[in-house]
Amino acid sequence: xxxxxxxxxxxxxxxxxxxxxxxxxxxxxxxxxxxxxxxxxxxxxxxxxxxxxxxxxxxxxxxxxxxxxxxxxxxxxxxxxxxxxxxxxxxxxxxxxxxxxxxxxxxxxxxxxxxxxxxxxxxxxxxxxxxxxxxxxxxxxxxxxxxxxxxxxxxxxxxxxxxxxxxxxxxxxxxxxxxxxxxxxxxxxxxxxxxxxxxxxxxxxxxxxxxxxxxxxxxxxxxxxxxxxxxxxxxxxxxxxxx
Amino acid sequence: xxxxxxxxxxxxxxxxxxxxxxxxxxxxxxxxxxxxxxxxxxxxxxxxxxxxxxxxxxxxxxxxxxxxxxxxxxxxxxxxxxxxxxxxxxxxxxxxxxxxxxxxxxxxxxxxxxxxxxxxxxxxxxxxxxxxxxxxxxxxxxxxxxxxxxxxxxxxxxxxxxxxxxxxxxxxxxxxxxxxxxxxxxxxxxxxxxxxxxxxxxxxxxxxxxxxxxxxxxxxxxxxxxxxxxxxxxxxxxxxxxxxxxxxxxxxxxxxxxxxxxxxxxxxxxxxxxxxxxxxxxxxxxxxxxxxxxxxxxxxxxxxxxxx
Numbered sequence: 312x313x314x315x316x317x318x319x320x321x322x323x324x325x326x327x328x329x330x331x332x333x334x335x336x337x338x339x340x341x342x343x344x345x346x347x348x349x350x351x352x353x354x355x356x357x358x359x360x361x362x363x364x365x366x367x368x369x370x371x372x373x374x375x376x377x378x379x380x381x382x383x384x385x386x387x388x389x390x391x392x393x394x395x396x397x398x399x400x401x402x403x404x405x406x407x408x409x410x411x412x413x414x415x416x417x418x419x420x421x422x423x424x425x426x427x428x429x430x431x432x433x434x435x436x437x438x439x440x441x442x443x444x445x446x447x448x449x450x451x452x453x454x455x456x457x458x459x460x461x462x463x464x465x466x467x468x469x470x471x472x473x474x475x476x477x478x479x480x481x482x483x484x485x486x487x488x489x490x491x492x493x494x495x496x497x498x499x500x501x502x503x504x505x506x507x508x509x510x511x512x513x514x515x516x517x518x519x520x521x522x523x524x525x526x527x528x529x530x531x532x533x534x535x536x537x538x539x540x541x542x543x544x545x546x547x548x549x550x551x552x553x554x
Numbered sequence: 555x556x557x558x559x560x561x562x563x564x565x566x567x568x569x570x571x572x573x574x575x576x577x578x579x580x581x582x583x584x585x586x587x588x589x590x591x592x593x594x595x596x597x598x599x600x601x602x603x604x605x606x607x608x609x610x611x612x613x614x615x616x617x618x619x620x621x622x623x624x625x626x627x628x629x630x631x632x633x634x635x636x637x638x639x640x641x642x643x644x645x646x647x648x649x650x651x652x653x654x655x656x657x658x659x660x661x662x663x664x665x666x667x668x669x670x671x672x673x674x675x676x677x678x679x680x681x682x683x684x685x686x687x688x689x690x691x692x693x694x695x696x697x698x699x700x701x702x703x704x705x706x707x708x709x710x711x712x713x714x715x716x717x718x719x720x721x722x723x724x725x726x727x728x729x730x731x732x733x734x735x736x737x738x739x740x741x742x743x744x745x746x747x748x749x750x751x752x753x754x755x756x757x758x759x760x761x762x763x764x765x766x767x768x769x770x771x772x773x774x775x776x777x778x779x780x781x782x783x784x785x786x787x788x789x790x791x792x793x794x795x796x797x798x799x800x801x802x803x804x805x806x807x808x809x810x811x812x813x814x815x816x817x818x819x820x821x822x823x824x825x826x827x828x829x830x831x832x833x834x835x836x837x838x839x840x841x842x843x844x845x846x847x848x849x850x851x852x853x854x855x856x857x858x859x860x861x862x
Contacts, residue, residue: 339668339669364617372768372770373770374696374769374770374771374773374774375615375618375641375642375692375695375696375770375771376693376696376697376700376771376774377770379692379693379696380693383693383712405664406689406718407680411687411689411718411722412680412683412686412687412689412722413680413681413683414680414681415681417672417676417677417680417681418672419643419664419665419666419672419673420643420662420663420664420665420666420689421663421664421689421690421691421717421719422642422643422663422664422691422692423642423663423691423692423693424691425690425691425694425713425714425717425719425720426691426692426693426694426711426712426713426714427713428713429712429713429715430712430713452718453716453717453718453719454691454717454718454719455691455713455717456716456717459715459716460715460716462736462737462738462739463715463716463739464712464738464740
C-alpha cells in the first residue's frame with residue numbers, strides 16, 4: 312500500500328509514544344500531533360493528548376505557566392522539541408548561528424525548551440531537514456543541553472531523534488545517538504553524508520517499518536478528522552479532509 | 555482612532571511619574587489603581603502618556619491579547635528605551651516597537667510572527683547590536699512575575715543548568731537546594747516587577763474591573779506590575795466582580811491603573827472568542843517589514859489607516 316512520507320513519520324513517532332500517559336504537542340507541530348492522536352486511538356484512550364492552543368484538544372486553562380507546572384510535577388510523559396541546530400550530544404539550539412548575542416542568523420528563541428527538556432521523560436527531537444546545516448557536530452548556542460552533570464535534577468531528556476532520513480535513539484550514559492533505522496528509500500551513506508556528528512550503529516541497520524494497511528486506514532479515516540481541528544491546513548494537504 | 559469616546563465622567567485621573575524606587579518595599583503607593591474611583595475616561599494617547607521612557611513593560615503572548623492599538627499610540631508618542639518583557643513570547647507588537655526604535659532591551663523566550671515567519675525588525679536589531687538581549691525560557695518569565703506578585707525576591711525553577719541561556723544571564727543564580735540533604739543545584743530567578751503591564755481584553759465595567767477570559771497570564775501580569783494599562787473592546791454597565799460566572803476571570807480594579815476603549819484593539823492579532831487574526835494583514839506586515847524602508851512605509855500606512 313502506498314503512503315506519503317508524512318504518514319511514515321507519523322506512524323514511526325506513534326510507536327515511540329507507546330505507553331505514555333499524557334502527550335503534549337505544540338500547535339505548529341502537525342506530524343507529532345497526528346502521531347499523538349494515532350497513539351491515543353491505539354491505546355484505547357489511555358494516552359491523553361494536549362495540543363497547545365487548539366480548540367478541542369486544549370486541556371490548559373491556567374495561563375502560560377500551566378504547561379510547565381505540569382511538566383515539573385511529572386504530569387507530561389512526552390513532548391516534542393526541535394532545533395535550528397541539533398548536535399551529537401543532543402544539545403539543541405533555537406537561538407541562532409554565530410556568536411551570541413550578535414548572531415549572523417537569529418531565530419525566535421528558546422521557548423520552553425530549557426525547562427521541558429530536563430523534566431519530560433520522553434522528549435522526541437523532530438526535525439525533518441536532515442543536512443549538515445541542521446545536524447551539526449557542536450551547536451553554536453545551547454538552548455537546552457542533551458545531558459546534565461551528575462547531581463543535576465533531570466528526570467527527563469532526549470529519547471529519540473527522527474528526521475526525514477532516519478530514526479535515532481539517544482543513549483544517555485554515552486551521550487550519543489544510535490541509528491536505529493533508515494527510512495525506506497534512503498541509505499546509510501546518505502545519512503553519513505548529511506550528518507555533522509558521529510553516531511553509533513550496528514553492522515546491519517534495519518529499514519524503518521512502513522505503516523501497516525490497518526494504521527494507514529485509521530490515519531486516513533478517524534484520525535484525519537481529529538487532526539483537522541488543530542491542524543486544518545495539514546489535514547487538508549495530507550489527508551484531503553476539511554475541518 | 556475611531557474608538558475614542560466622549561468623556562462621560564469628570565476628574566481625569568492624572569498619571570503620576572513612577573516612583574524612582576523600584577522595590578515593592580517602598581510601599582503600596584507605587585501601585586496606582588482605580589479602586590474606589592469613579593472610572594474616568596481615557597483615550598489611547600492618555601494611556602500612551604502613562605508609559606515613561608525607559609519603562610520595563612510586560613506584554614503578553616500574541617494569542618492572549620496584546621494591546622496593538624495602544625502600541626501604535628506609543629510609537630506615535632515617540633517612547634524610547636523600553637525594556638520589553640514578553641510573557642513569555644511576543645510577536646508583531648514587539649517587532650513594531652523595535653522597528654520604530656522604541657526598545658533598548660528585549661527579555662523573552664521568543665520573538666516570532668508564528669506562521670508568518672521570523673520577526674524581521676527584531677532579527678535586524680539583533681544583528682545590528684541595537685538591542686540588549688535577555689534571552690530565557692518561557693516558565694522563567696512566568697515564575698519571575700509570580701515572585702513579584704507574592705512580594706518575594708526570587709523564585710526557584712528546575713531546568714536551565716548547563717544552558718547558554720543561564721551562562722548569559724548573570725542575574726540568575728544557582729544555589730544548592732537548602733531543603734535537600736544531597737547536593738541539588740537549582741536556579742533562582744529574580745522577581746520581575748514591570749513598571750507597566752499593558753494588554754487588550756474583551757470587557758471592563760465602570761468600576762475598573764477587567765474581564766480576561768482564559769488568558770490567565772494577564773492576571774499574573776496585573777498582579778506583578780506597578781501600573782496596569784488596559785484597552786478593551788467594550789465597557790459595560792454593572793459589576794463584573796458581582797457576576798459569579800465571570801468573577802474568576804476578572805482582574806479587580808485594585809490592580810488596574812487606567813482603561814481605554816479600543817475596538818479591535820488587538821488586531822491584526824486575534825482576540826480569543828471575539829475575532830480571528832487577520833492573516834492578510836499579518837502576511838503583509840511580514841513582507842513589508844523585511845527591510846527598514848518597507849517597515850517605515852508599513853508604519854506610515856498603518857498609523858494613517860488607524861487615524862481615519
